[in-house]
Amino acid sequence: MDAKTRDTLTGAPQMQRRVGRRRKDEASASLKDRILDAGENLFSRNGYHGVTVRAVAEAAGVDPALAHYYFRTKDGLFAAVFERRAAIVNQARMTSMDGYEAASGKRATAEGLIDAFLGPAIELWARGGPQWKAYFRLVALVNNTPQWGGATMGKYFDPVIQRLITGLRRLMPAARDADLYWSYHFLSGALTLTFAETGRLDKLSGGKARSGDYAAVRKRMARFFAAGFAAMLATA
Amino acid sequence: MDAKTRDTLTGAPQMQRRVGRRRKDEASASLKDRILDAGENLFSRNGYHGVTVRAVAEAAGVDPALAHYYFRTKDGLFAAVFERRAAIVNQARMTSMDGYEAASGKRATAEGLIDAFLGPAIELWARGGPQWKAYFRLVALVNNTPQWGGATMGKYFDPVIQRLITGLRRLMPAARDADLYWSYHFLSGALTLTFAETGRLDKLSGGKARSGDYAAVRKRMARFFAAGFAAMLATA
DNA sequence: GTCTATAACTGGATAGAC
DNA sequence: GTCTATCCAGTTATAGAC
Numbered sequence: 091m092d093a094k095t096r097d098t099l100t101g102a103p104q105m106q107r108r109v110g111r112r113r114k115d116e117a118s119a120s121l122k123d124r125i126l127d128a129g130e131n132l133f134s135r136n137g138y139h140g141v142t143v144r145a146v147a148e149a150a151g152v153d154p155a156l157a158h159y160y161f162r163t164k165d166g167l168f169a170a171v172f173e174r175r176a177a178i179v180n181q182a183r184m185t186s187m188d189g190y191e192a193a194s195g196k197r198a199t200a201e202g203l204i205d206a207f208l209g210p211a212i213e214l215w216a217r218g219g220p221q222w223k224a225y226f227r228l229v230a231l232v233n234n235t236p237q238w239g240g241a242t243m244g245k246y247f248d249p250v251i252q253r254l255i256t257g258l259r260r261l262m263p264a265a266r267d268a269d270l271y272w273s274y275h276f277l278s279g280a281l282t283l284t285f286a287e288t289g290r291l292d293k294l295s296g297g298k299a300r301s302g303d304y305a306a307v308r309k310r311m312a313r314f315f316a317a318g319f320a321a322m323l324a325t326a
Numbered sequence: 327m328d329a330k331t332r333d334t335l336t337g338a339p340q341m342q343r344r345v346g347r348r349r350k351d352e353a354s355a356s357l358k359d360r361i362l363d364a365g366e367n368l369f370s371r372n373g374y375h376g377v378t379v380r381a382v383a384e385a386a387g388v389d390p391a392l393a394h395y396y397f398r399t400k401d402g403l404f405a406a407v408f409e410r411r412a413a414i415v416n417q418a419r420m421t422s423m424d425g426y427e428a429a430s431g432k433r434a435t436a437e438g439l440i441d442a443f444l445g446p447a448i449e450l451w452a453r454g455g456p457q458w459k460a461y462f463r464l465v466a467l468v469n470n471t472p473q474w475g476g477a478t479m480g481k482y483f484d485p486v487i488q489r490l491i492t493g494l495r496r497l498m499p500a501a502r503d504a505d506l507y508w509s510y511h512f513l514s515g516a517l518t519l520t521f522a523e524t525g526r527l528d529k530l531s532g533g534k535a536r537s538g539d540y541a542a543v544r545k546r547m548a549r550f551f552a553a554g555f556a557a558m559l560a561t562a
Numbered sequence: 563g564t565c566t567a568t569a570a571c572t573g574g575a576t577a578g579a580c
Numbered sequence: 581g582t583c584t585a586t587c588c589a590g591t592t593a594t595a596g597a598c
Contacts, residue, residue: 121563135472139375142591153565158593160563227472233526234470234519236371236463240526248530271531272546276516278526283470283515290469290476290514294484295507310508310558317557318550325549357581378573389583394575396581 122160124150127221129171134227138168172232175225176246182210183250187257200261201316207254208281208311215285216304223287230282262323269322277315358396360386363457365407370463374404408468411461412482418446419486423493436497437552443490444517444547451521452540459523466518498559505558513551 119127128150132141143164147154161167190206191198215226232239255270262270284307291301299306355363364385368377379400383390397403426442427434451462468475491506498506520543527537535542 137373137375137471139373143593144591154592155566155594156564162593164592230470231472234466234522234524235373236467236523237525239522240524240529243524243526244529251530267531267534268542269546271527271535272542273550274530275519275527275535275537276512276547276550279517279519280512280515282519283511286470286475287472288470288476288479289473290479291507291511293476293480294487294510295503298503299507299511301511306504306508309561310505311512313557313561314509314512314554317553321549321553322546325545379575380573390574391576391584392582398575400574 121150121152121156125152125157125160125167126171126174129167130174130221130224130228133168133171134224134231137231138164143167172228172242173246175222179211179214180247180250182214183207184253186210187253191257198261199316200258200319201312203254203257203261204277204316204319205308205312207250209308211281212304212308212311216302216307226285227287230286233278233282234286258319262319265319265323269325270319273315273319273322276318277311280315281311357386357388357392361388361393361396361403362407362410365403366410366457366460366464369404369407370460370467373467374400379403408464408478409482411458415447415450416483416486418450419443420489422446423489427493434497435552436494436555437548439490439493439497440513440552440555441544441548443486445544447517448540448544448547452538452543462521463523466522469514469518470522494555498555501555501559505561506555509551509555509558512554513547516551517547 125146129141129146132146132149143157144154146167147157150157157167161170186206186209187203190202194202211226214222229243232242235242251274255274258270259265259267284301287301289301291299361382365377365382368382368385379393380390382403383393386393393403397406422442422445423439426438430438447462450458465479468478471478487510491510494506495501495503520537523537525537527535
């Protein structure tokens with residue numbers, strides 16, 4: 091995680107690399123970052139094939155050729171978008187789980203560890219601003235993409251997931267590995283559907299459950315899935 | 327559900343409407359159905375924008391103009407594909423839930439009702455052949471599509487879901503509606519990620535959990551999510 | 563680094579023959 | 581109902597000017 095991505099995370103204005111000619115005085119982000127932001131937004135809404143390089147460039151307020159200059163191909167742009175924030179989430183999740191285990195010691199629970207795993211992502215999703223919302227929408231999209239989706243997710247997120255599984259195995263020594271992985275699979279699907287923001291939960295519930303409700307998600311998920319993990323143990 | 331779709335379900339060969347000229351003696355399905363099959367396959371793998379009408383026509387072995395003749399537009403084709411099997415799944419789920427409640431009477435449980443709800447879909451997915459696999463992959467894709475995905479899912483599947491929620495409310499009178507809807511939301515995400523066949527679960531678990539394993543899904547899901555629903559009740 | 567211009571191609575859709 | 585031929589808008593990508 092370099093200084094540039096950290097700035098993007100915190101939303102702090104970023105220094106220009108050179109002194110001269112800022113093109114428009116509006117945004118202080120570099121043009122490269124503006125292209126990444128625009129790509130994040132559009133790809134996360136319409137998918138890879140539903141977005142043209144032209145559309146990304148237009149949304150970023152730059153010329154299409156510039157996108158090719160920075161990222162060579164449309165593939166390269168997409169990969170850059172997906173990669174940009176992955177390390178930040180992973181780092182935050184690791185720190186959170188390590189912190190939980192250190193703080194709780196012998197009193198650690200599966201629910202606590204799951205909450206420590208979920209916390210950073212849900213926090214960034216809910217409070218990181220619209221670009222983080224877009225990023226997690228993109229993760230949701232990739233997570234549900236047949237064929238290459240699984241490989242792409244694995245490439246960036248497997249270590250943290252294995253860290254979670256290892257922690258849970260320690261807390262639930264009787265659990266079979268297959269059950270742990272299946273349970274994580276369920277958790278993953280539920281979490282990314284939340285990130286996808288399809289509007290279905292709100293409509294279906296007549297507004298009684300609102301998918302953007304940070305507190306509601308945070309409060310319910312860890313408990314819900316800890317109970318699910320535990321129920322697996324009871325199965326013959 | 328008309329005779330044509332039922333034939334598609336059972337896989338029974340379908341009568342030609344007229345006597346004369348069968349183009350190729352290979353498949354007995356009508357060209358229209360062949361186009362739908364090909365669309366189902368391709369859309370479910372690559373999404374709406376990742377598929378061209380030409381590609382669908384080629385996969386179906388027909389001329390591109392024929393797809394336009396039957397479905398007017400690419401949108402029309404996609405909608406026809408999505409709609410085709412929805413009624414069959416809904417019907418099967420309704421029958422299954424009704425049957426469970428009638429058979430179990432006072433001894434009905436949330437886990438039993440959830441299993442009755444899940445059963446038909448998982449059954450068709452696992453044993454209905456490759457076209458049903460493709461169809462559920464498509465449902466997974468739509469379920470996770472921002473903006474219009476939620477509306478499309480709701481249009482076809484809301485009645486059955488409300489039927490499930492109503493049944494669960496009867497079995498768990500103390501449950502708050504928000505909790506029931508959130509719990510269903512989690513279930514929905516987990517189920518459709520399973521249908522998506524991204525290959526991630528298999529890879530992540532090193533083969534210890536296999537996403538295509540019908541028995542594993544069926545056995546675990548109802549128990550897992552019934553425990554989750556129950557845990558919501560215990561929350562303050 | 564950034565933009566203009568354009569090459570080379572693919573897409574959805576239709577008119578009209580059979 | 582099915583296929584041939586085609587229109588034309590929109591696509592990725594690059595060469596080269598500034």
